[in-house]
Amino acid sequence: MNGTHAILLPSRRRLAVLALAVIGLAFGAPSAFGSVDFTGKTLPDNVDKRRIEIDGLGTRLFTAAPRGKRRSREAAVFLHGFPGSSLDYVHLLAATGKFGRAVAFDFPGFGRADKPLGVPYTFDFEVRFLKKALRRLGIRRVHLVGHDFGGFYGMEWASAHPRRLRSATLIDSGVLPPDYPGHFFAYISALPGIGETYNRTQRYPTFRAGFSPPAHPPLPESFIRRMYEEYDDPGTRYATPRLYRSFADYRERSQRWIKALRPLDRKALVVWGANDPYIPARVARYQREAFPRANVNVLAEIGHFPFVEAAKQTRKLVRRFLERRLSANPHGSVAPQRFRRGS
Secondary structure: OOOOOOOOOOHHHHHHHHHHHHHHHHOOOOHHHOOOOOOOOOOOOOOEEEEEEEOOEEEEEEEEOOHHHOOOOEEEEEEOOOOOOHHHHHHHHHHHOOOOEEEEEOOOOOOOOOOOOOOOOOHHHHHHHHHHHHHHHOOOEEEEEEEOHHHHHHHHHHHHOHHHEEEEEEEOOOOOOOOOOOOHHHHHHHOOOHHHHHHHHOOHHHHHHOOOOOOOOOOOHHHHHHHHHHHOOHHHHHHHHHHHHHOOOHHHHHHHHHHHHHHHOOEEEEEEEOOOOOOOOHHHHHHHHOOOOOEEEEEOOOOOOHHHHOHHHHHHHHHHHHHHHHOOOOOOOOOOOOOOOOO
């Protein structure tokens, strides 16, 4: 979820947070981020990029797969959150693509997808796009990997198609407990009129400062700037309040997801930042309500973006989890099949 203004703080402490953010960014990102390029200027050798069109809306698609599985009907599907895009996943995509098919795309209204004004951009609209994208790509058996809103989209889709879900990797996302209160940016964005004004007037200095709470080091400025460049578009600023407003029933949705998924007891990996200021770390273990045997990993001194803040550790966890499942896929290269109506 958007990191901007997401914490309600006393005014003096908020000023301290902003000062720490500016200082941290001025001296550059910590070495813990490694050499991962989240800007998209350079891509791993085994990651391909192209555009596809679904129901008249174009989107950016990243793919990676070994030669024998490029058309496999079983794939890891990486779903981005907000703010964010498919570029968040290039290093995870590259690692997964060494043993199985992996895909990531931008949702309409976000990243580098088409962003026409007038499109509803509701939560259900984005989930329908996910369903159509899977059909378009010929993916039948799904290993979901979701961060932030991406995990929520994935849970909604999986609850409607539980037997197509093969596993879930949830990164600071998933089912939300009844007492989860949300956060400030979600609340203000959902307010009619106010949400539109707030997002329309957001500028880079406040956007950037909101990603550096005092509990963990600042994110790389290149990562924040890329997210802002994708957000700084009339279409995304238009889409954002509509998306948050349509997800106000997240408590009821989460209970439906649990009811649909818990009986299947699917394998799940949970990766969470111990210092996530938007969805607190206690929610990580709540994922066992939907996935009783979930492997839960809470990373110390990490915030809402483990795949950036702890890139190497997150990549190791995700690769190990997915390799055990995708490498066991006996189907190899299979031409996309026709889907029954409603599948």
